[in-house]
Amino acid sequence: MNGILLAMILALLIPMYEAWKDDDVWQKMLAFASIATKTSIMILVVSVFRDDWNIGVAGVIILSVGNAGLMLLAHIVKRLNEV
Secondary structure, eight states, X not given: OHHHHHHHHHHHHHHHHHHHXXXXXXXXXXXXXXXXXXXXXXXXXXXXXXXXXXXXXHHHHHHHHHHHHHHHHHHHHHHHHHO
């Protein structure tokens, strides 16, 4: 389990590096969406290994609702740049 989580954390560092080096707002939004998705998948993996469904429900909520807020923010930023 520790090896799987370590691999997931290393995969999580890739979008963090991409967001750090690029100044484009859209690239940063995509990187943060990727981070949110990977983090929620990590939560789901931990919940399955621990057999704790309360943690799994939190992971599913983050996976389904977390990116919707980020996409709404991206749409608002896009509209503000058009004006």
